[in-house]
Amino acid sequence: MAHRIKREFPGITAYFDRHQKRRYRFRKKGFSTEIHGEYGSDDFCRNYERAVRGYRSQEIGAPATKRGTINALIVSYYKSPEFISLKDSTKSTYRREIERLREEHGHRVVKQMKRQHVIKLLESFTDRPSARNNRLRMLRMLMNHSVEIGWTTSNPTTGIKKMRTNANGFHTWTEGELKRFFEYYKAGSVAHTAVMLMLHTACARSDVVKLGWQNLKGGRLQYQRQKTEGVSTVLIDIPLHPELREVLDRLPRDKLTFLETRSGQSRSANGLGTAMRKWCNDAGLSKCAAHGLRKACATRLAEAGATEREIMAWTGHTSPTMVQVYAGKARRGLLADHGFEKLLKNEQGSKFDEPKTKGSTK
Known part of the structure; x- marks a missing residue:
């Protein structure tokens, strides 16, 4: 149940989401926006001031x-x-x-x-x-x-x-490009950790920046996709890859999120995107970007023979349409291989079934 907070933040309304987590929203004369951060924290105050500025700029511009x-x-x-x-x-x-x-x-x-x-x-x-x-x-x-x-x-x-x-969208990282990146950025660096997280979880930037130890449940990674939050409930529940486990085990347990900034703040999705652009450019991988790692994870799953539904459990898509875009080439290649195996098997069977020619001996 929502109620208004009558303290130093006019316009703030508190409410509990479906997970019984307390959240805050700024509302005034039709203007409304979510305020992130713990109530009264520096992060909360910055977001509140930004909301007030947004409301005032809208009100100033409207009469003119x-x-x-x-x-x-x-x-x-x-x-x-x-x-x-x-x-x-x-x-x-x-x-x-x-x-x-x-x-x-x-x-x-x-x-x-x-x-x-x-x-x-x-x-x-x-x-x-x-x-x-x-x-x-x-x-x-x-x-x-x-x-x-x-x-x-x-x-x-x-x-x-x-x-x-371009129907293919973002470039999908190749195995060679991944190898080059990991040669340039060694284990322990933020760049290495970020790429390993996205590669082994199919996480989007907006989700990966929020992941922390609280998302690990008995050898599994669980989180709700931000893109679908408030619209539909898409809970991702995937096993933790052994290589990713090795990377995470090197991180301090007191980190708020796995990809914290040097100042100990949670990294923003745009901030990660900017950092990824620099990391990739410095490694000579100008075609690569964060979103391509999500596609690389889906491609790996497809090449391993995972079904579209199984891939959707990782990516969080509610329709196989995007999975076909993400891993379509791999799926087509895999299906082609399966078809070829059936063709060879059929041809070999036909040879044994050929009728004997006239004059043949037993």
Whole structure:
């Protein structure tokens, strides 16, 4: 049951999640965001101040907006239940693209937006398919919101197709690249620990930075995926790989998380991503990134003969579609090998079944 905390943090509401863990949220006039950290801690205070600044900047910007413009539509969308219910990390991602759109086209009148205008707004991204698709996605969400609040009767982005992009997505680390990385970063380094964790757990960056000794239960690693938290319950419960166990056993037991910063703070997902980019570049692995390790783990499982459902138990996917993307090549290769074995077996059997030719002797 939620209740308001009447102390030095106005606007803070405390509540218990489904695991009976106490959490905090800042709410004020439609603005809402999660406040992470123990109540009153330095981390909590920093997050609270950031939330207050976010609320004030929104309130300051709202009166200055011209009614009926994309700028005003964005202000309305930020207050909508759809946006408020998003995770903070997702909000940050959306805001980056939406604010670019606001800066370039915030003055445009929403009612005047037609299909040809949307296409015009996407023209400058033609040579960058992913960027174009992101812009189209944000426009689509904003115009859907416009329909919902009665500003327009139809969405001009309907029927505009996304551009085709690289279907393979992030590069999957090869065994040779893993060997090179581990030759460059020896056991005991944060870089080595981070890669071993992601490689042997299929963890995403947002999950791996939160892992600690509390997630180890009798030789197994258990955690709930952050991406699905609040939407659905996806509990990962996987055995601990012996090589990963060796790495973790070298870490102090008083660490809050396995990948703490030098100052003893939990590392952020973006911070890990930045560090991974530097580690990979320094090791001469410019194609490699953190997400490719998640795919490498899925690929290894596929090559070992794991089924799609078994791989999903590691990655936390609720549909086999993404598993096919992550480990599709390995699965196809494995199936090809199995098919080839059946072909050879059939051909060998056919030789023994051939009818004897005329004049043959016993």
